[in-house]
Amino acid sequence: MKFGAPGFLPLLVVPGVLLLLWVWQVWRRRADVQAFVQRRRVPVKERIPFFGELLFWLFLLFAATSAILAVARPVAVTSLVRTAGVDLVILQDGSASMHVQDVRGNRWRRSMRFLRTLGESLRWDDDRVAMALFAHMATPQIRLTKDPNTYFFFLDHLEDTSPFRLEDDGTWDTNTERGIYWGLRLIEKDEEIRRNTPGHNQAESDNSRAFILISDGQSWSGEVAKSLALAQEKNVPLNVIGVGTTVGGLIPDPKREPNQPMLRSVLNRAELSRLATVGGGRYFELDRETDRDIANAIIEQTRRRAGSKGLQEGTQDLYWNFLLAAAGFLALGVLFLRDRVALALQLSAAAAVFVWVTSVF
Structure with a gap:
């Protein structure tokens, strides 16, 4: 894969650092859950989600990564048999x-x-x-x-x-x-x-x-x-x-x-x-x-x-593929939100982004 605007690729450091922070948050959550379970006494076994709403932030990081790659204008290199x-x-x-x-x-x-x-x-x-x-x-x-x-x-x-x-x-x-x-x-x-x-x-x-x-x-x-x-x-x-x-x-x-x-x-x-x-x-x-x-x-x-004249190298623009992947990750992340206020904010932000993209492109 090649990039038409590789100057945007250093921005991938940001979601990389945030991913490490997300892993640390998962570790803290598991420690808090274990401490909570040891102190709390209930007649039935209580099931607590392993990740909770942290999955939303994971998919948000995936969406941000896909968006940065899309801005970097990725192209796939293909090899085709060229006929005379x-x-x-x-x-x-x-x-x-x-x-x-x-x-x-x-x-x-x-x-x-x-x-x-x-x-x-x-x-x-x-x-x-x-x-x-x-x-x-x-x-x-x-x-x-x-x-x-x-x-x-x-x-x-x-x-x-x-x-x-x-x-x-x-x-x-x-x-x-x-x-x-x-x-x-x-x-x-x-x-x-x-x-x-x-x-x-x-x-x-x-x-x-x-x-x-x-x-x-x-x-x-x-x-x-x-x-x-x-x-x-x-x-x-x-x-x-x-x-x-x-x-x-x-x-x-x-x-x-x-x-x-x-x-x-x-x-x-x-x-x-x-x-x-x-x-x-x-x-x-x-x-x-x-x-x-x-x-x-x-x-x-x-x-x-x-006969054949050898291989001909071609390229395929992947900009819209990565942009669609970013939208898909964001939609998946919203499914793990339980807070109605946060869900409403996410839907409003998604609608604003959709209006902006359609007006620009």
Whole structure:
């Protein structure tokens, strides 16, 4: 235990001296009781309390000691196991199939709701997030940051619709290989910035990294295999989150001719699971588990890979604990008072102290 104001600790000498005086008073009382019993003759055995009202003064000394310790601002020193932060790189599918309305809103909006829950589940002290969107091409949105305002600012502007327009031909392709490639570029850019920044935060360099791919699926190709191999070299597992249903729905096409059939998109669960397995991560599916469970599972899995960063010393303020103990000792002492006048004085003093404490604090 440490004290923020140790200058008050010498005051403990006063209750210490008074405690010795209290012991002497107990000894005198016992001597007087024995002398009284020897002189007094009664037909029945008389029981005289061992301490009598001296117990009130003992508890009053305890209360004074607790009050002095409280004024000295005691703090308890605690040791906590400090875990490393996590770097999560979000790879969000923004292709035309994300406009399918087989989930509430559509697949894109459903993904944004999950990403908001993911942000709420992070600690944001050493945890960082980056984001890249992809269709035929990939566009990085957020570099690795531990600023939650930046993250939620982008979500606010992306929650309604994908920035890839349905009128553009590139939107009608899902190029997961480009998404993973740009995710690796975000990590490499962060490493470059930290190397060139004097006095960079060492805690961030110890973070464990992981990709979070949110998509409705695509045919797995050799190009994706190459990107996954690069991710494995950097020890960055790929967690995949499927969005959509196996029933699927029609993709809205503003350029469709009247006689042209509409395209249907379904959740390609098998290919997404395969991506997660080869990428060294896990496969999740929105609405099959709660968003909070998925977010916590990914964060905890990534954090476990980082291991422990040793013990972190913390403190806990004990001021109110000792003040409460002083009040408790005083209340216990009042129970041993038999003199009504003394009891009334004690209750009046306690009420005055209560009014003073509430007015000051």
